[in-house]
Amino acid sequence: xxxxxxxxxxxxxxxxxxxxxxxxxxxxxxxxxxxxxxxxxxxxxxxxxxxxxxxxxxxxxxxxxxxxxxxxxxxxxxxxxxxxxxxxxxxxxxxxxxxxxxxxxxxxxxxxxxxxxxxxxxxxxxxxxxxxxxxxxxxxxxxxxxxxxxxxxxxxxxxxxxxxxxxxxxxxxxxxxxxxxxxxxxxxxxxxxxxxxxxxxxxxxxxxxxxxxxxxxxxxxxxxxxxxxxxxxxxxxxxxxxxxxxxxxxxxxxxxxxxxxxxxxxxxxxxxxxxxxxxxxxxxxxxxxxxxxxxxxxxxxxxxxxxxxxxxxxxxxxxxxxxxxxxxxxxxxxxxxxxxxxxxxxxxxxxxxxxxxxxxxxxxxxxxxxxxxxxxxxxxxxxxxxxxxxxxxxxxxxxxxxxxxxxxxxxxx
Ligand SMILES: Cc1cc2nc3c(=O)[nH]c(=O)nc-3n(C[C@H](O)[C@H](O)[C@H](O)COP(=O)(O)O)c2cc1C
Numbered sequence: 208x209x210x211x212x213x214x215x216x217x218x219x220x221x222x223x224x225x226x227x228x229x230x231x232x233x234x235x236x237x238x239x240x241x242x243x244x245x246x247x248x249x250x251x252x253x254x255x256x257x258x259x260x261x262x263x264x265x266x267x268x269x270x271x272x273x274x275x276x277x278x279x280x281x282x283x284x285x286x287x288x289x290x291x292x293x294x295x296x297x298x299x300x301x302x303x304x305x306x307x308x309x310x311x312x313x314x315x316x317x318x319x320x321x322x323x324x325x326x327x328x329x330x331x332x333x334x335x336x337x338x339x340x341x342x343x344x345x346x347x348x349x350x351x352x353x354x355x356x357x358x359x360x361x362x363x364x365x366x367x368x369x370x371x372x373x374x375x376x377x378x379x380x381x382x383x384x385x386x387x388x389x390x391x392x393x394x395x396x397x398x399x400x401x402x403x404x405x406x407x408x409x410x411x412x413x414x415x416x417x418x419x420x421x422x423x424x425x426x427x428x429x430x431x432x433x434x435x436x437x438x439x440x441x442x443x444x445x446x447x448x449x450x451x452x453x454x455x456x457x458x459x460x461x462x463x464x465x466x467x468x469x470x471x472x473x474x475x476x477x478x479x480x481x482x483x484x485x486x487x488x489x490x491x492x493x494x495x496x497x498x499x500x501x502x503x504x505x506x507x508x509x510x511x512x513x514x515x516x517x518x519x520x521x522x523x524x525x526x527x528x529x530x531x532x533x534x535x536x537x538x539x540x541x542x543x544x545x546x547x548x549x550x551x552x553x554x555x556x557x558x559x560x561x562x563x564x565x566x567x568x569x570x571x572x573x574x575x576x577x578x579x580x581x582x583x584x585x586x587x588x589x590x591x592x593x594x595x596x597x598x599x600x601x602x603x604x605x606x607x608x609x610x611x612x613x614x615x616x617x618x619x620x
Contacts, residue, residue, distance in 0.1 A: 251509050252526075256475045259466025259524035266467070267304060272311035275468040278323070279423040280305040281330050288333060289370040295339040302347050305331075310354045326368035328355065333369045387585035389491055396499035397452040397532065398540020404434065404458045404533060408496050415492035421481035427468035428482035428528065430489070431461040431519050442518050445511050446530050448503045457534035461505075461515065462486055466524040482528040493533060503530040550586075 223245075231241035242249055266273035280301050287297040298305070309327055316324060332355070335348045413430055421427070433439050434457065442461070443453045462485075464478025490500045505527045515527055 247509075248507070251512060252475075252507065255466050255524050255526050256472055258522075259468070260470060260472070262467035262524055263470045267308070267470070270311070271307040272315065273308050274312060275425050275427065275465075276470075277305060277308040277312060277327060278425050280308075281327050282423045284330050284334050285370055288330070288337070293337070296341065296344070297338065298334065299341075299343060302334075302344065306347050306350055306354075310350070313354060313358045322368065328358075329368040333367075383587070384585050387587075389494060393491055393494045393499075394542040394545065395501040396534075396536045396540070396542055397501050398537040399455055399457050399499070399532070399534030400537050401457070402535040404498065404535070408498065409458070409533070411496065412489050412492035412498075416485040416489035419481075419485040419488045421484065422474070422477045425468045425477075426481065426485070427465045427478050428485060429463050429465070431463055433459045433461070438518060442515060445515050445518075446503045446505050449530075449532065452532075455534075455537075456532040458532070460531040460533055461519060462528045462531065463519070463521060464526050464528045466526060478526065479528050486529060486531065490531070497535065498533060499536040501532040503532060505529050 227245060228241060231237040263273060263275065267276050280298070283301070284298050284305070287294065290297075309331060313324065313328075331351055335344075335351050338344055409432055416430070417426070433442060439456070439459050443449055443456055443459050449456065462482045464482050466475065466478060469475065469477065486502065490502070493500050512527065515521070516523075516525075521527075
């Protein structure tokens with residue numbers, strides 16, 4: 208009897224998940240019809256994207272105060288400034304909306320040490336200095352001067368946040384081998400000690416994550432860091448992938464993406480890309496400070512998402528991108544060896560022009576993971592001057608201190 212029921216269930220599942228979609232997958236319109244009629248899987252995403260879009264547009268036109276739009280446009284202006292050759296007139300199409308948000312945000316945000324606002328101001332100042340003249344630009348130039356006069360005394364500073372030449376003769380303070388060793392040391396760790404995680408150290412890692420690239424520099428994400436025991440218990444089992452080890456996770460992080468960063472559906476994937484790039488840097492930074500992590504999948508399951516949304520007080524246009532377990536690794540706990548794919552499987556060169564070092568063992572892939580020794584060299588250590596460690600701290604001098612080193616200014620010559 209059981210076998211018949213199992214057979215029947217399997218057939219029904221096959222019909223729902225395979226044979227019905229088979230009728231709809233060949234045309235975009237049919238595919239949309241399928242998701243309208245037979246599957247609600249994208250409902251929440253649709254609503255979140257739409258709500259984010261509405262919020263973005265409302266902030267731009269009604270409130271004239273859109274922080275994401277301002278970042279994006281300042282970024283576009285910086286690109287205009289560094290263009291070779293630089294155009295005489297540029298950013299005309301969006302300078303008014305940029306000034307709208309700049310003006311409102313300058314007048315309302317009270318963070319005196321917000322370097323991003325200084326960046327907005329410095330870039331606009333340079334823009335109006337170099338851009339040519341026409342009615343619209345001249346009007347906005349006058350407006351900029353007046354806004355700046357009114358905010359100047361509070362925000363006057365020495366350093367300029369404008370395009371600059373990055374390269375000096377110095378090498379970066381981390382060698383390839385050191386970076387490779389760090390990447391190799393980072394493994395998904397699921398067993399942690401009871402040692403409490405220090406908030407300042409987490410902040411140091413977030414400072415590293417903040418340096419990651421993001422589309423138009425919008426950084427459309429926030430790290431929610433949970434070590435409050437009650438809240439932690441409430442959320443730690445919501446992603447299904449923590450089964451079996453959730454009880455020993457000291458800190459649980461949810462990386463949340465903000466869909467109000469975009470006016471257009473075409474950009475809806477950027478929260479996932481940008482948040483993931485930052486998360487990777489964050490995880491590497493943890494390792495340098497003696498902590499470890501395990502990224503955890505956030506499956507798109509509405510009922511679970513609603514629970515997490517309630518627990519973290521998220522808006523509808525905010526979506527969890529991924530979760531993370533963080534803590535001090537238990538030396539007695541094991542990690543999976545997770546051997547990585549060979550280079551051949553990971554890359555396809557579409558050119559025969561790339562130069563290739565004669566001795567580089569390109570076909571070897573990473574060293575064998577038998578012992579996963581932290582000191583193992585990279586597959587290229589023969590060819591990347593293995594004797595060179597990280598440069599001395601003097602040679603790292605052009606890299607300004609980290610925020611925790613008592614210096615919160617961005618790296619600049
Ligand atoms: C997006 C993503 C989702 C993951 N989800 C889970 C998860 O739900 N549970 C878990 O224990 N590990 C999870 N992992 C960890 C992976 O299993 C792990 O990264 C992979 O096996 C490679 O091992 P390594 O991280 O040690 O190199 C996830 C990793 C990523 C990047």
